[in-house]
Amino acid sequence: MNSVGEGCTDLKREYDQCFNRWFAEKFLKGDRSGDPCTEMFKKYQHCVQKAIKEKDIPIDGVEFMGPNKDKPGG
Amino acid sequence: MKIWSTEHVFSYPWDTVIKAAMRKYPNPMNPNVVGVDVLDRGLDREGRLHSHRLLSTEWGLPGIVRAIMGTSHTRTYVKEHSIVDPEEKTMELCSTNITLTNLVSVDERLIYRPHPDNPNVTVLTQEAIITVKGVSLSSYLEGMMALRMSANARKGWDAIEWIIQNSERDNPLCDLY
Numbered sequence: 001m002n003s004v005g006e007g008c009t010d011l012k013r014e015y016d017q018c019f020n021r022w023f024a025e026k027f028l029k030g031d032r033s034g035d036p037c038t039e040m041f042k043k044y045q046h047c048v049q050k051a052i053k054e055k056d057i058p059i060d061g062v063e064f065m066g067p068n069k070d071k072p073g074g
Numbered sequence: 075m076k077i078w079s080t081e082h083v084f085s086y087p088w089d090t091v092i093k094a095a096m097r098k099y100p101n102p103m104n105p106n107v108v109g110v111d112v113l114d115r116g117l118d119r120e121g122r123l124h125s126h127r128l129l130s131t132e133w134g135l136p137g138i139v140r141a142i143m144g145t146s147h148t149r150t151y152v153k154e155h156s157i158v159d160p161e162e163k164t165m166e167l168c169s170t171n172i173t174l175t176n177l178v179s180v181d182e183r184l185i186y187r188p189h190p191d192n193p194n195v196t197v198l199t200q201e202a203i204i205t206v207k208g209v210s211l212s213s214y215l216e217g218m219m220a221l222r223m224s225a226n227a228r229k230g231w232d233a234i235e236w237i238i239q240n241s242e243r244d245n246p247l248c249d250l251y
Contacts, residue, residue: 001100002109004130004151012111016097019115023123024093028160032121041115048111052128057151058172059113059128 003044005051011044076216078223079201082231086238088163088188091196094237095165095186096158099129101236103229106132113153123158129169150174163188179205180219200227 003012018037026033052059084091099107109130117123129152154169165186171179182202189195204219206212 001107002130004109004111004128008111015112019112020093020097023096027123027158028089028092030160032117034117041112044112048113048128057128059151059153 003048003051004055004057005047008044008047008051011040011047015040015044076204076213076220077201078204078220079199080224080227081200082198082227083189084196084198084231084234085194086196087194088186088196090238091186091198091234092158092165094234094241095167097241098230098233098237101233103233103236104226108132108149120159121161123160125154125156125158127154127156128152129154177207178215178219179203179207180223198231 001012001016003009015037018040019035022035022037027035098104099110107129109128111128111130112125113128114126115124131150131152133148133150150171151173152169153172154167156165156167158165165184167184168182170181180202182200184198184200186196186198189197202220202223204216204223206215206219
């Protein structure tokens, strides 16, 4: 799967592999320790944030209906 | 405004379905999702995993709708927040589009839970609110989008099954991810 930033895809894949392994082998099995992918995530994050700014994607400008919020009229 | 909902049962235990749901993209059933990024992720005090993701999607809207909406921009971004609770065995996922919001909003909510009577199967409940704004044909368009939701829901279920079947084909002798 690609990243929104063309240059971030390799960083994303590296992070995804790390995360998916932790998610399946630790998290779902009840291991409460955090994922070991923090450093990879920071690098990937840095790249994505830059791409989001460049492409002007309004990730903060929209009120996001999180799972804990009631939806109006819902 | 149109409210749409459905339910689907997967013949797999919750863990298997959740693993597939977390890495659902790419899959052959949803070629319209062209990019997925994690914006933020972390555990809360209850040990639940929160993920905020940005999905880049390419909408195959019919030409007439594009003409009515006056846009040729079919690249749409969707923000998604999911919470996985490994103890309660629930995964809740909410998504909403963050572009084209002046024309349409699609708010979707999915919950994956083990079947109350059978832990070997998983129930997905899914609902969406579709609102087309400022267009005289809005109720027609909302109806059309609700039909599209149904078609897409089926693709989503097929995608999860596809991921499960393909991930189970991993070579057990090698630990290559």
